[in-house]
Amino acid sequence: NEDTYPYEVIEEIADFITKGSGMRPRIGIICGSGLGSLADMIQDPKIFEYEKIPNFPVSTVEGHAGRLVVGTLEGATVMAMQGRFHFYEGYPLAKCSMPVRVMKLCGVEYLFATNAAGGINPRFAVGDIMLMHDHVNMLGFAGNSPLQGPNDPRFGPRFPALVNSYNKDLINKAIEIGKAMGIESNIHVGVYSCLGGPNYETIAELKALRMMGVDAVGMSTVHEVITARHCDMKVFAFSLITNKCATEYSDKKDEEANHEEVMAVAKNRQKACCELVSRLIREIHMASP
Numbered sequence: 207n208e209d210t211y212p213y214e215v216i217e218e219i220a221d222f223i224t225k226g227s228g229m230r231p232r233i234g235i236i237c238g239s240g241l242g243s244l245a246d247m248i249q250d251p252k253i254f255e256y257e258k259i260p261n262f263p264v265s266t267v268e269g270h271a272g273r274l275v276v277g278t279l280e281g282a283t284v285m286a287m288q289g290r291f292h293f294y295e296g297y298p299l300a301k302c303s304m305p306v307r308v309m310k311l312c313g314v315e316y317l318f319a320t321n322a323a324g325g326i327n328p329r330f331a332v333g334d335i336m337l338m339h340d341h342v343n344m345l346g347f348a349g350n351s352p353l354q355g356p357n358d359p360r361f362g363p364r365f366p367a368l369v370n371s372y373n374k375d376l377i378n379k380a381i382e383i384g385k386a387m388g389i390e391s392n393i394h395v396g397v398y399s400c401l402g403g404p405n406y407e408t409i410a411e412l413k414a415l416r417m418m419g420v421d422a423v424g425m426s427t428v429h430e431v432i433t434a435r436h437c438d439m440k441v442f443a444f445s446l447i448t449n450k451c452a453t454e455y456s457d458k459k460d461e462e463a464n465h466e467e468v469m470a471v472a473k474n475r476q477k478a479c480c481e482l483v484s485r486l487i488r489e490i491h492m493a494s495p
């Protein structure tokens with residue numbers, strides 16, 4: 207059915223992008239809510255609106271543009287998704303993460319996944335950046351995986367291992383960059399968990415997530431990372447903390463998450479996020495041009 211993406215369809219889309227851009231991107235970027243400016247940094251961009259890419263899904267969320275941008279950033283050839291697909295839009299996880307496979311067949315070796323997330327760890331402040339070093343795949347606990355169904359070995363193994371999914375070297379480089387930027391007190395390393403959404407969490411759910419050692423919660427990224435690791439990409443991912451999640455019952459309204467606040471925080475922290483990403487891309491490119 208139209209929600210599955212066999213290898214040949216992915217290959218066709220990748221060929222469409224490669225021919226249309228004339229470039230072989232090495233780094234893929236997925237822009238989180240309000241972080242579309244990461245793609246605006248790309249020089250000499252070739253832009254592909256999702257609607258114009260054959261067999262590509264379309265994004266329906268405010269704050270997620272809906273286009274692929276291919277070009278150069280700090281000397282490296284990159285491919286960014288301005289707008290991603292979410293489970294809560296009614297898309298199966300394989301559909302949400304199929305762009306990662308398109309990136310792979312376009313030549314991408316590194317996936318930079320970014321998202322806006324709620325901070326559960328009480329040490330996190332709004333506007334902080336949490337570098338992901340692991341995740342809890344809540345959707346997987348209920349049997350949802352982007353890899354469900356027949357496995358095509360041309361992408362990866364039937365039963366992929368996911369330990370060390372988040373590249374330690376890139377995390378350490380990002381921490382050093384944070385120090386050089388003078389924002390080390392706003393940079394954390396932690397565990398992210400993805401819920402289905404579109405509703406935000408209840409207090410009981412936030413308490414449960416905290417008990418599991420989850421530091422930040424969102425509605426994306428995990429399935430994209432699983433898909434990236436399945437096809438052996440190196441993964442770097444971070445959450446911009448756009449609100450502090452309540453983990454105690456109280457009638458304080460200000461702890462309720464809302465999308466406008468998510469977008470507002472992302473807007474005023476996009477500069478730091480862009481700086482972090484471009485410096486890390488420069489390091490990767492300089493290390494092996």
Ligand SMILES: Nc1nc2ncn(CCNC(CO)CO)c2c(=O)[nH]1
Binds near residue numbers: 239324424425468
């Ligand atoms: N408590 C909480 N705070 C958050 N801030 C951003 N997101 C990520 C979800 N973003 C959605 C709606 O804002 C758009 O994809 C979340 C979340 O899922 N939970």
